[in-house]
């Protein structure tokens with residue numbers, strides 16, 4: 323298993339729990355050390371127990387270098403060099419690391435989200451370096467599809483899309499996943515499997531953009547968007563998602579760019595959805611600033627403002643690509659003397675933001691800004707004499 327992050331480590335633990343020896347590889351020696359102690363370096367329910375058991379039973383071992391195996395899984399990040407160009411250098415480096423180890427009949431699978439054609443590119447790389455193996459390694463792409471926070475369950479139960487560079491590779495990869503996955507396994511080719519991952523997340527992004535666009539229209543039209551969506555969804559063939567303060571995380575806010583970068587002329591809706599979802603965060607920050615000025619006009623003093631939530635979605639501690647964090651940064655950077663309370667109940671301390679307990683912040687603030695619908699916020703009084711900006715649908 324090359325890469326022991328948010329997906330690689332849970333996958334390694336799952337495979338090891340089925341009494342298959344897993345040699346986990348990570349370039350970070352600290353991560354390797356933590357895992358070999360039977361501990362984990364990320365937050366994910368049930369992962370700690372699974373890793374502790376896999377390590378103590380002797381089925382999972384971590385190291386900074388790969389060793390000979392029968393199956394190699396590449397589960398490393400594919401970030402962006404800039405917003406226009408996906409960076410597959412980690413996939414390439416991981417592949418180069420195992421090329422000298424490959425032998426006839428081995429199985430090589432990429433799980434990392436990748437631009438279309440990456441699996442074929444890696445095949446070329448492998449056979450350029452090892453021409454004697456041409457056609458003898460089974461090479462496939464199978465994207466992970468798990469939801470952070472529910473990874474251990476979804477790894478086993480979600481359907482998987484598996485695409486080889488040829489039929490033999492597809493079948494070999496299907497046989498591998500069959501040992502570990504209860505969900506249905508769907509066979510296709512590598513390019514379709516790569517695109518499938520990008521399309522899944524783009525589809526969600528486009529649908530959220532529709533909800534966010536509605537929220538902007540409703541704000542102008544004086545209509546409650548939450549009520550509107552609830553009513554529209556009573557139609558048997560309508561299912562609108564929820565608006566929010568933008569789209570965050572390391573998947574949905576990123577993957578659509580993989581398509582736009584390669585097909586800029588064709589991906590009009592996908593590109594526009596990204597713009598709308600990004601704009602929604604900017605708009606929320608502007609709304610906070612306007613509310614502040616209005617309060618000053620109405621009361622002759624600066625308000626105290628509570629920013630409720632920093633995570634990228636409800637009930638998690640993950641701040642990566644978080645629109646709530648972006649909004650907090652933006653309003654703080656343009657603040658004068660008004661007092662802010664920053665709230666994130668899922669985090670103890672933050673190195674930039676001074677955090678306040680949500681009850682204290684709510685009690686002291688004049689303006690309450692709901693950025694994330696964390697479960698704690700639903701219990702706060704709804705009828706307090708405060709200005710409320712509800713971007714997350716807490717009050718509705």
Ligand code: SAJ
Pocket residue numbers: 466467468469470522523526530563564565566567568569570571572573574634635636
């Ligand atoms: N969001 C809304 N409105 C909604 C739903 C979500 O604004 O109605 C926002 C969330 O607040 C968050 C963002 O979208 O900021 C993304 O959250 P999410 O829960 O939709 O998804 P992720 O990023 O946690 O995980 C996604 C999942 N993909 C899909 O549901 C299609 C997951 O299955 C993927 O494995 C994961 O991306 C990934 O790794 O690609």
